Amino acid sequence: MNADLPVIDEAVLDELRASVNGDEAFVLELAAAYLAEGEGHIEQVATALASGDIAAMVRPAHTLKSSSAALGAVRLAELCRAVEHAARDGQVDGLAAAVAQAKAAWMETVAAMTKLGLAGS
Amino acid sequence: MDGNRRSNDEAGTGWFVTSAAVALIADDSAVNRMLLSRHLASIGIDARETADGKSALAALRESSDDVAVVLLDVMMPEMDGYETLAAIKSDETLRHLPVIMISAVDELDSVARCLEMGAVDYLPKPFNPVILAARVRASLADKRLRDLEIAHAAQRDAFLATIERQKSELARFLSPQVAALVSSPEGEQMLAGHRREATAVFCDLRGFTAFSDSAEPEEVLGLLREYHAMMGTHIVEHGGTLEHFAGDGMMVFFNDPVLQADHVERAVRMSVAMREKFAELAGRWSKLGYELGLGIGIATGYATLGRIGFEGRYDYGMVGAAVIVASRLSSAAEANQILVNPRAYAAVEEMVTAEPVGELQLKGFARAIPTMNVVRAHGAESSSPVLSGAGRGEGAP
DSSP: OOTTTTSSOOOHHHHHHHHTOOOHHHHHHHHHHHHHHHHHHHHHHHHHHTOOOOOGGGGHHHHHHHHHHHTOOHHHHHHHHHHHHHHHHHOOOTTTHHHHHHHHHHHHHHHHHOOOOOOOO | OOOOOOOOOTTTOSOOOOOOOOEEEEOOOOHHHHHHHHHTTTOOOEEEESHHHHHHHHHHHHOTTTEEEEEEEESSSOOHHHHHHHHOOOOOOOTTOEEEEEEEEHHHHHHHHHHHHTTOEEESOOOOOHHHHHHHHHHHHHHHHHHHHHHHHHHHHHHHHHHHHHHHHHHHSSSSSHHHHHHSHHHHHHHOOEEEEEEEEEEEEEEEHHHHHHHHHHHHHHHHHHHHHHHHHHHHTTTEEEEEEETTTEEEESSSSOTTHHHHHHEEEEEHHHHHHHHHHHHHHTTTTTOOOOEEEEEEEEEEEEEEETTTTTEEEEEEHHHHHHHHHHHHHOOEEEEEEHHHHHHGGGGEEEEEEEEOOTOSSOEEEEEEEEEEEEESOOOSSSSSSGGOOOOOO
């Protein structure tokens, strides 16, 4: 349902670069931190769903939403927002599908960032 | 980077940090912490990063003196932004810290709640460096203002402490009445000089010169200390104004600067009380081989009272014939005599037993002065204070 959003909005990345005076080393460092902690967040969301602890999904989804938005991963950010809100409101219906979409978007994001040379080694 | 020492920020707004300012960040996202730190560094502010509310609070309690602002994420593990904010605002040592909430745009209702709880502002995610700089600077200005206020308060406290110390030092050197007068609004006028009826009391020791020639200096000072302490108690108790001590002699006056309707009675009762107490001291000294006696002279009359002396060393003093008469009577008094001039005697006639000692020819006075020696005072216990009005008018036998 959010396939119309790009995986990475490069305009956001450009803004980010401009805001740090084109410090590419910093952007790479930031992307590495994002990918490292994002991995953990998406896993926590999946684990919470599997164990039926819906409330435990809220925080990792929320945090991944905001860091994704910061790095231009707008599709993932939007899907995380949907998961966060559904989990917070206790909307179990469709939650599993939303998490699956978020997981897929996460994979797409990692791939796209690797392609952009932001995934490091 | 040594951002805190920069004299100007990258944007060239002329704003600069004059002292080390630190922002404490509490955000569970490493990405957010890195971005915030980076943006803060570009405006000369060092960041201290924590990943949850609990560690933020611990860091603040460990050291918050240099913290100018706290940036709090709302959703955090361990202790969320609300709890952390509430803890900061209920901690006496931390509640002054400006707290800015970090918030995604879809969380504005939580921001409202935080503002109600005492947060000063919020920072929308994703971070806009310009807004971040503006909001943090506003908080820094608050901190500087607060630091200035604290510094001013400290200065004011030190100033007030100095005044209090001077007042209490003054009270140690001056009589309490004069110390109070100096600090009162009428002080300057009173000090400038005024004329009124007053009673002067002089006393000094018979046999003191011989004693101080033969005794060890420590003994002399020890005895004087004991004597002064005893006399001082009675002066204060009777509301006398001590003009000066001079070795074994002292001058006290009554009815100034505080008006005392019963000033003569006070002078006489004080003298009688001193004589009684002195007898106890003299008894002990006598056992050590020192024969000392107390001679007192009292005179009532009009005098000029006010500041006497020169720049750097002023006394609050009494000048007039009564002062000289009292001094001469004290010299003329034999041990344990309290000699009073006619004007003083007339005022206390009813309440004392006195004997005439004849018309004394005092140095500097053309006419001889009929003088009485006060043997005892009636009505009140001679050693009890007559400060309260209750003691007055009870002189009749």
